[in-house]
Amino acid sequence: MKEGRKRYVVELRKQLDRLRELFAATDENITFDTALQIYRLVHTLKGSAPMFGFVRIGDIAEKLVQQWEWAQGQETLSSTDTSVIVGFQSTVSEGAVWLQQLVMELDVYSQELDLDDKQDQKLLQGSAVAHGSRLLVIDDDEVLRSYLVRRLTLEGYIVDDARDVAGAQRLLREFTYDLITIDLMMHPQSGYELFEFVKEDPTLKWVPLVVLSGRSDINDKVRCFYLGADDYITKPFQYEELSARIYGLLKRTKNFEQMAFRDPLTGAYNRRYFDHQILAELQRIQRYPSPISLAFIDIDRFKSINDTHGHHIGDIVLQGLAHLLQNHLRETDLLARFGGEEFVIVLPGVTGVDARKVMETMLQHTHAGPVAQYEGQAFHITFSAGVCEWSEGMSVAEWIRRADDAMYSAKQSGRDRVLLYADDMSAALTEASAGVETRKKTVLIADDDRILRSILVSKLQHLPVQFIEAVDGEEAYTIIKAQPVDLCILDGVMPRLDGFGMLNRLKQEEAMPEELQILMLSGRSRDEDMSRGQQLGVNAYMHKPFSMVELEFKVKQMLELT
The missing domain is CATH 3.40.50.2300 (Response regulator)
Structure with a gap:
């Protein structure tokens, strides 16, 4: 239908151009046939425009049909009959305002079609925003909760739901969410109980909160915004409005994250985000004990790439390695550019031994082919990596230093390898010291x-x-x-x-x-x-x-x- 409307607009524009030509006919060009052409054109518009949803154009065309009705049944008059000229001029004068209205309506409809196209693009963008975004719907109204889960899932979101505060807290500990909707009036605990839980947890404090409430009291709204709500919607509401608000919040959050927490060159997280998130991860595993490991990566002989080929090639290589690493990591892993040619990877739930295997697999991927190409030239690299598993009482600085030491040991023992701090690093250093005396x-x-x-x-x-x-x-x-x-x-x-x-x-x-x-x-x-x-x-x-x-x-x- 939309494609048909677009095609009709094109034809309609041609018909209106023809109408304006006929309306502008000079006395010597005015004939009965000219009036009849106008009548047939507006009669066609009257019948066809409403079929494509252009009702206002059809209504205006009907008024013009009535004005030009006199042209019907006048075939016996000659083209030079003065009554034809007088009638034509009089009807043109009276109908000029309707012709102008037709042109204006066509412009409006054209703009609406353009807006519809833009809306479609936004919906596609919305699908991109929705893809991979995980939402938590918290509401004790089972019918509404089920409805929201189904509608949001159809839009491409991953949606979990909870009927009370306790269930929501269990899910918030288990999964990472991009947005939460909270009903205020729940039993046995109200939605207010969740505000403190969410906003005081460093892993949750930046997650957008949308309050859904049956109360429109201004005091409730003000209280929620002061407590950290990002939006407040009063029940009953139109689903389309809620969907648009969720889309806007997620898009703004993702844009902010891109600007504040992403390295602009590689798209990996930056040092600022790493420093924040590593503390959050450690707080999480201290509450729910599980292993966690850190890998420190440095590209081998990166200086020679810059010196030989230029910094722009070095940048392309950095982008290529970041892309390779990100493509082979889990969603729960965190990749950050630490500085220069150095990257760090946080691997929650992974022991040091298993983290070393993960990084050795990554290294094998660099052996399999080039990480970047430029003007037909392929660029192959390797990297050295150090891995360290966190242990109770270890500070973040010490954890990073140990992974860095292991990486440096990998460099010293030949590059293109992964070493696990402690056993592997000690063995490598012992082997090195047993050989040639270290050169000053x-x-x-x-x-x-x-x-x-x-x-x-x-x-x-x-x-x-x-x-x-x-x-x-x-x-x-x-x-x-x-x-x-x-x-x-x-x-x-x-x-x-x-x-x-x-x-x-x-x-x-x-x-x-x-x-x-x-x-x-x-x-x-x-x-x-x-x-x-x-x-x-x-x-x-x-x-x-x-x-x-x-x-x-x-x-x-x-x-x-x-």
């Missing part, structure tokens, strides 16, 4: 200022590192090509070959060591220098004169020294 990290100080080099060595010599000095970029370049260097403290301006020139040469030769960190020192603070340094692989930038305390902090941070 090397710091190369490349600066033509001999005094500054001496000061740096003196101030940093208490760190567990060894120092090499270079007087210019040429010497620094030779050293980096000849032996492992973990950190290069590099002056931007030097004779023979400056810091930028040295980095550019390494990059052009694709000889930049993967693990090399660059801390550039410069007496200039130009933005273009900093931008150029970042493009060439500089990890940190300090302006002369600088604080030795700050420099030591950066060195320890870049070398991951505790």
Whole structure:
């Protein structure tokens, strides 16, 4: 029917255009046939428009039919008869207002059809909002409760229901809900009993609440809003209104979540949400004991991806890995981007041993194919991961640190692997210590200022590192090509070959060591220098004169020294 209405509007517009042409006929063009064409057109409109629901157009067309009725039975008059011209002009004058009304009604109907199309789009969006959204309907009226469950389920929601406060509390402990509807007047406890329960639980406090009440008392409404209700609907109500309000709340909540709690690049949750949710998860399992594990993930050799292909490719790789992880996790698992190329996964109800198996399966998926493609080029990665199971009394900071330590141990023992904190990590470290003696990290100080080099060595010599000095970029370049260097403290301006020139040469030769960190020192603070340094692989930038305390902090941070 809707498609038929659209087609009819197109034809109707053509017919009205023709009517306006006929109404505008000049004296020399006015004939009996012209009047008869108008009559037939408006007669057609009178009969066809109501069939497609355009009742107002049919009513107006009927008035025009009556005005042009005189054209019937006048076949004997000649086209030049003055009575035809006079009658035509008189009827056109009287009918002009109705013709204008027809045009206006057509515009209104066209707009209504456009609005219907937009409404259909919103319904489709509503289906997307409904898909996967879980609702809890709490009402002691069995008939209404059953009706709401059926209607909401038909819209695509997952719907649970409870007839009293105690039943609702059991469901709220067991499942995660996106929205709750609460009836105020229930027995033996009223809906007010749930407000405190919901709003004081960190896992529930952000869930939208819609109050359904048979009381329209303003005091009840005000009290509910102060207690944390997001909407208040008085019974009896139209279901369509309730449905639209639920849709609006869920859409707004999801949009807010997207902006406040999601990493804009990968779509994974951000650190802010992780910090909030991890506390909520721990509070939950302290009430209802069950295992929970944390996995800390770091992409292997990610710096070389950025340095070789550019940061935009690095971003695509991050998006690809996040997509891969999310596609193979349960709905109850939480994936968050922790920073840079690091991700964390919270696995409720999973022991450390089983969490390690889950992550090893994830790692196998990275082996199976590229995580990203760009302009025909495929990008393959692996990652190192550390897993730690939470134990009673462990703080969140300690839990994260242990998972991070296990991940670092996985890196040190060859990358592309998953280690479980404690047994696996200890074994790996023991194996490493039984082999080649751990190499001290090397710091190369490349600066033509001999005094500054001496000061740096003196101030940093208490760190567990060894120092090499270079007087210019040429010497620094030779050293980096000849032996492992973990950190290069590099002056931007030097004779023979400056810091930028040295980095550019390494990059052009694709000889930049993967693990090399660059801390550039410069007496200039130009933005273009900093931008150029970042493009060439500089990890940190300090302006002369600088604080030795700050420099030591950066060195320890870049070398991951505790």
